[in-house]
Amino acid sequence: MTIVAAPGTHVWTLEGGLTAAFEQRKGPGFALDLRVPVGGAHDPLGQEGSAGVLEEWLYKGAGGRDARAYQDALDDLGVRRGGGVGPEATRFGVSGLTADLPAALGLVADLLLRPALPPEELPVLADLARQDLEGLEDSPPDLLATEARRLAFPRDPASPFAGYAHPASGTPEGLSNLSVDGLRAFLARYGTRGSVVGLVADADPAEVRALLERAFAGWRPGEAVTVPADFRPGLRVHVPHAEAEQTHLSVTAPGAPPRSADWLAWQVALTALAGGSASRLFHAVREERGLAYSVSASPVLLGGRGFLAAYAGSTPERAPETLAVLLAELARLPQGLTEAEFERARRGLTASVVFGAESPRARASGLTRDLAVFGRVRSVADLRAQIAALTLERVNAFLAGYDPAAQATVVTLGPGEVPA
Template sequence: MTVLREIPLDFEGVLAAESGSEVRRSVLPGGVRVLTESMPDQRSVTIGYWVAVGSRDESPEGYGATHFLEHLLFKGTPTRSAMDIAVAFDRVGGESNAGTAKESTVYHARVLDEDLPMAVDVLTDMVTSSLIDPDELETERGVILEELAMDADDPVDVAHEELAGVVLDGHPLGRPIGGTPETIRAVTREHVMDHYRRWYRPDELVITAAGHLDHDDVCRLVLSALQQSGWDLRRGAVPAPRRTVDTAAAAAARVRPGVHTVEKAVEQANVIVGGRSLSTTDPDRFALGVMMSVLGGGMSSRLFQEVREKRGLAYSTYAFSAGYSDAGYYGLYAGCQPERVDEVAALMTAEFERMAVEEVTGEELERAHGQICGGTVLGMESTGARMSRLGRAELVTGEFVDLSASLARVRAVDAAQVRAVAARLAEGERARVVVAPA
């Protein structure tokens, strides 16, 4: 299969082709990008409308606007009510949803191949022509506040959110994706509309689809729907540049070391030890993935064996990392009895530091390779996963790497690289977050 290491903004053509499957990219008038992957053996298609705007891109007076828009785009256009949008997918057994992240937003649907024209028509209408109705906005304000309250009732979510704020203090990435109750109550329709007009435009729009489809048909459907929307589709317009590293924001970010405790009425303490990690394009990111697998990626991992199997100190324990364009962070998590927090945190830290000075064994390395590669292959059997892969390739990395090459990158990671990336992370400051009863 052909591997295109970089995707120029003006590239049009085949990115990869193998076994009847083809990945293609086109640039439509207005600078709209369309990427598809044909999967001839499927009966469904998953399509996503992406905009490279996330919670990190909000103005101070508009914190929470990105997530607000995710809700409001389902609430009606000049030609469709919220019920019309819901019924359109329900009547064909389809699924529609959306997701807000720290650096992107996506609206997506999965339908039978024969219902793709409907999905394109409805999603295009939502993205280009949302009313942002004042009454619906106030209704959704209440819905979002309930969503935040639900998240606040989950101590694991609270611990993860607190960790991001502690290790990315002073960076927009450290803010909660959904905003806070205070910012959601404060944001106005004008703030939301300004955000909508700023980001939802042709040169920022990326459409990805995977499943039983024809690329040219998808482009025709999309272009027809966009033309009906009234958007400015100038021929020759180029896509907006991809996100660049914000060196000022990265320099301003800091880790607040020490123990940060959030008191909640819970039976179990939730503890995370974490610090700064790698960006999404860092060359060491594949070694980081292998490291996290060995350290806390499954039942055979070091954390699981040491904390749970040998000592019975936790039911759930794992390691994780999150990467963004100019920053990242990692965490070592466990849920344990409140009186065992210090012991568990010390155990997790010891295992982490051991990886920085001792190379992992050949058996551990082989298991990690197998776990990551097997999970990747199984995940790619989904049209949704393939659609999302295209979105990440276009918006995040700017390169498309086929499955075989992705697996090769993982298998190329050796024990020395794992130790080196562990040592790199271990040099940084760390913090501990604990969500526990008073």
């Protein structure tokens, strides 16, 4: 069955079960994004790093080519490669000239259906992952993000999955337990179930569908399992880091689920909170008090739920005040926005929607994200109309029942003791 999601956009369930979203757009190039619902959270317990190492291993040869020949094939087409491993999914992206779409699509399919997986490469890739982990010590914000997930989203003891408490590179213990057979078994999770391919190109829809059908014919079903994100509210931990020059602050709190009626109202509220130089956090933390050069808050989606993640970096002496001000701004949200804040945030959100869809690569990844997260393709026109239909009363009615500060979990990292 073909579903026309919006003018120029088509959503298909292909014969093997893969979901495809295609948007016809004038221009010389194409952009493709394939999202497989297997990420770092799906790493087997004790084999943390499986998803990250496997993604790199796939590029070490496919379709009868070794690693060098495969990269040469991409370069010969002038194709740009993208993607990567996240907590919940692995993405494979390519973009290039539309005339090269069939060949580029074949190269992507080779990775997943006909990978070489040379055993001699696995120890090298595991060593590279260990180097990434060692690099975390030199990046306090990244180390803080890992510690924040570890505290806020603990692993379910009954689950076979490692969960969200480790980076994509894994853990030293997990990397030492990786094996050729184990990663080949992990690859069996990849398949058509839950996978989505998004494509933007100036091409005939029927021809595009036929290309996709041929390219992914025979891909196994695989698995699509959601790893629950069970949030622990109200906790506070300080992680000592004697070599850090700053104290880094992380605040995690519940938000709105992506498929709820409150999603856009929450997005407007977050834009007012941290959406640029006119936002509340920028003024309260940086402009009025000079507490931190960098302060931010953004939505995070895990396990089908939305969460607010805020960050600031301050001097150790001023970290307690920075944290207090940040939490105070979160506690002020239930009082609602002013008319000026609402209009400014709504315009900012509209602009991000419009400009975020300008790039074919961004739009292709937006298609896969929409289907995976929202269960449908959201056209730019529809999104603009929904944002325009929001009222201050609607947003403030949501905020009246939204108190992130009351449930916030705080992790700080830096020298000294826990900021008071």
